[in-house]
Amino acid sequence: MKDVLKNRKSIRKFKYDDIDNSVINELLSDAFYASTTGNMQLYSVVVTKDKEQKGKLAPSHFSQPAFMNAPVIITFCADYNRFIKWCKQRNAEPGYNNFQSFITASIDALLVAQTFSMLAEEKGLGICYLGTTTYNPDKIAKVLDLPKFVVPITTLAVGYPDESPEKQDRLPAKGLIHYETYKDYSNEEIDELYYAKENLTCNKNFVEINNKETLAQIFTDIRYTKKDNEYFSQVLLDFLKQQGFVE
């Protein structure tokens, strides 16, 4: 497992081959053994394979290559709908129309997504997380017919890899682990932590091609801008209201 993990990388180019539903079902069934709050299993997954459905879903993920190339798309949803229905049928008054319940169900859904990812990669499949899920939850919900109390929280593009990208770089681990209390970072420590990343040839080229001064500007000015983050924050909060989790 460890070896698979340390050599893993997100895959954005997949072979055309379909993945059998039996394979997907087995991986998901196994992933459902992940920890879940109070054993409530507050999640659902929606598998997209149909071309027409995929076409409708594409704009929500900005038609990014990983989405377009993957034979299978799996949307992991925080789901209190099923649990609330059960409560109502059992003379129990559910109190899950609130923010804490959304977070609880999101945690459940994300642990399943990551468990699925690790099992899939161990089996030779490739995956890519689509962070666009929380940008366009309203559009995704429409395409997938998600009822109230169901919120898509992440999506995986899944398929057999058709590329062998270089292993992803990571920050020095010691910089992310704190013992007993959080030791805030000095300027020197920040410099040290980001030194290797900033000096990768690919990142240096990326800065140059984009006419930026620093790698950090690639993130703030291009990839994850204040304007986008603010806009999509409002979309997400509005959607949480619509789905019943925020007043």
Next chain:
Amino acid sequence: MKDVLKNRKSIRKFKYDDIDNSVINELLSDAFYASTTGNMQLYSVVVTKDKEQKGKLAPSHFSQPAFMNAPVIITFCADYNRFIKWCKQRNAEPGYNNFQSFITASIDALLVAQTFSMLAEEKGLGICYLGTTTYNPDKIAKVLDLPKFVVPITTLAVGYPDESPEKQDRLPAKGLIHYETYKDYSNEEIDELYYAKENLTCNKNFVEINNKETLAQIFTDIRYTKKDNEYFSQVLLDFLKQQGFVE
């Protein structure tokens, strides 16, 4: 991996044995290879082993057995602090003081937590997720000295198992997997999905001991009540404001 997973259960009783820091560091370092949004690694972990620190942290987790018994407590935090500091040192204007950024960093932190869990269990360690983390993030932040833009999102109690609990039951997997669109549940489907769970001897006893009519009432009236959820929703939202993620 699959076999470990299918036979896993959360552990709440641990041997007294400490876990070496080198073991924890290695497991965490490996877990950091999990997928992360834009390779930003928006998380930090705080390891608690010191008895005095653990004592201060205990009330935040309601001194639950898994917390009290575990030799090691690991708090997984959504962390934009480090990234924002880097941006500021690199003449880049960060725009991460918003809800979407909190969700992004939370996803990153949760994928690491679950990766760590799976690696730890493969190594023979036991873990238990502490959902209390998002109930008392403000109190946890005080004990762990978490700065602005750092929010504890989940906690793991970790140690060598001193119990072999029965395998956890799960809902029939097919009920949680939807193809193409979400098929909402009929009354009959809800009955069918929850049938096995409701008829487990332990759950039947639990209902009887607590003088409840149904298992669902155990959740709504005792374990996850409307009153608690509403109270802790406000605590969490106030804390997100305090940490800079919500206006």
